[in-house]
Amino acid sequence: MEILHVFLVLFAISQAALYNYASTSVHILTSQNFDKQVTRRRDKWVSVIHFYKEKDSRSAIQAEEFNHFADEWQGVFIVGVVNCDTHYELCESQDIREVPAIKVYPPFPAPVGLYEGEATSKAISAYAAKFIPSKxxxxxxxxxxxxxxxxxxxxxxxxxxxxxxxxxxxxxxxxxxxxxxxxxxxxxxxxxxxxxxxxxxxxxxxxxxxxxxxxxxxxxxxxxxxxxxxxxxxxETFVHGGAEESSSTKSWIVEAVPQLHRLSADDICYKQEGLCGIFFLDSPPTDSLINIAKDTTNIIGKNKDRGVTVKFMWVDLSADKDFSSKFEGIGADKLVFLKYGKRSRYVLHNGDNTIAAIEATINKIESGDGKFINIKGSFPDLSFPKSNK
Known part of the structure; x- marks a missing residue:
């Protein structure tokens, strides 16, 4: 049975990639996102990374188990993979001398270590758990x-x-x-x-x-x-250093697709990690669009720690023309994914506003294939919501 299992695995990898970012729970790591997803998060997170080659039989066998590990433990650990065929320099920089290899990146100042135990979900998680800090x-x-x-x-x-x-x-x-x-x-x-x-x-x-x-x-x-x-x-319903602020005074905290305006901007976009998925609309979102945003959020939420988190919101095109003009060619019913910061930039969603199309754009961003456009200058102040003007 074991020989048959190995044969079936080898046959399967000859037909498809070991890791498909559209259907796996792992972070697909590249030279462009490795530092951001792994190195810069070693302040408190433990990363477990599988370095592999696509047509390598041992890599294939480990990948099957590593997918199970990611399904079960993504979030507790940062679980990622690097294809050493296409990212040879990254593997070399991480001192990968032989593939497949599993490395554990614990919080600083603990050193990076090569995992040499059984490549099973149970064994890997037991080993990596020793490095998780506790509060x-x-x-x-x-x-x-x-x-x-x-x-x-x-x-x-x-x-x-x-x-x-x-x-x-x-x-x-x-x-x-x-x-x-x-x-x-x-x-x-x-x-x-x-x-x-x-x-x-x-x-x-x-x-x-x-x-x-x-x-x-x-x-x-x-x-x-x-x-x-x-x-x-x-x-999200608490304000630190002060008293509790309920969702009745900050309704945008609990809304599935809140309006991006002067009062809500910090809470739902500007001071949050991840991407702001902004719909540009002439009127509040329809129930259909809200359900699409909810369902998409649920889908990506199952694999939330793969590298991209998204909060959906909408902007009133007529009330915030100056803000909207920062995005080239934007118009009604368009969607952008904004990464706000010192160097704000965005990816334009070119497809229809459907779950499958939006998820495909998010997957491109996650894999490093999304083409970000830099925002020129700072954003103008957003308008107040109509009830607060």
């Missing part, structure tokens, strides 16, 4: 109340567990939401906290908002991406 606070009967009351504007996340260790995905979440939320872990013997929150079964994750003593229970699968999305909704 999780161990809670007890004596300190849990202090934890809850500290900085009341910041939400608290509590994991109730029977296990003695800190789960890998929970450590990764504490890093992802550092400075936005506090993470604590409560063991089975810490009965005071268990009694306070009426915990009847383990594991259990709750979110506690000190300012109103409100508790929200997580009811989804114990998987990184599901928990991340749940926490992300709650983290």
């Amino acid at each position: 999780v606070i161990e809670l007890s009967n004596e300190n849990y109340q202090t934890f809850l009351e500290d900085k009341p504007a910041v939400p608290k996340v509590l994991l109730f567990t029977e296990k003695s260790s800190v789960p890998t995905l929970y450590k990764a979440l504490s890093v992802a939401f550092e400075a936005k939320m506090f993470f604590g872990i409560v063991r089975q013997e810490d009965t005071e906290a268990i009694k306070k929150f009426k915990i009847k079964q383990f594991p259990k994750i709750i979110l506690y908002k000190t300012v109103d003593a409100k508790t929200t229970e997580y009811k989804g699968d114990i998987k990184y991406r599901s928990i991340f999305e749940w926490l992300n909704v709650h983290s």
Whole structure:
């Protein structure tokens, strides 16, 4: 059976690429995006990278398992791949002397290391997990109340567990939401906290908002991406250093396709990581367009840590003519993907506004094939929303 399996794998790679960026969970890394996706994120993230060659049989066997690893652990780690046939210089710069090779890039100052264990998802994740920093606070009967009351504007996340260790995905979440939320872990013997929150079964994750003593229970699968999305909704409704600001005063935080205007710009685009997917419209988006944006967000959200994150929004063409003029040839119903910063630039979506076409443009950007156009000069001030003028 093992020989047959190897034969089938080899036959499959003769028909298709080992990694297809349109259907895999891995980051497709190139000379253009390696530093951004791996090196510059070594402040707190662990990257696991597979260096391979397309027609190499050992590479093919490892790629099958590495795809499983990415499906399960992308987000907890940055899981990427480099094709050493097409990016020989990058492989050489990373001291790849033989392929296939798996390298682990831990947070600085730990050195990059060659992984030499079994190329299975379980073994790789167990090895790489040792390098994940933790911002999780161990809670007890004596300190849990202090934890809850500290900085009341910041939400608290509590994991109730029977296990003695800190789960890998929970450590990764504490890093992802550092400075936005506090993470604590409560063991089975810490009965005071268990009694306070009426915990009847383990594991259990709750979110506690000190300012109103409100508790929200997580009811989804114990998987990184599901928990991340749940926490992300709650983290965005808080203003740090002050009091809670609800979605009733910042409606754009919870809208699927909010309007980009002077009040919302920082929250949904200017001060956020990733791309701003901006629809240029003569009137608010239709339900059909909102559903397309939602569905596209859900699709890319499943593989959110592949390298590109997108928040969709819309601009009123008539109210913000000066802003719109910064984008060459823009008109009604057009979509651009803006990367805002000191050197703002954008990619124009040339296809129809359908899920498949928009996803294809995002995939091109992710793979390094998207052609960015630089914005000349700074952006003019956006208009206020009509209700605030």
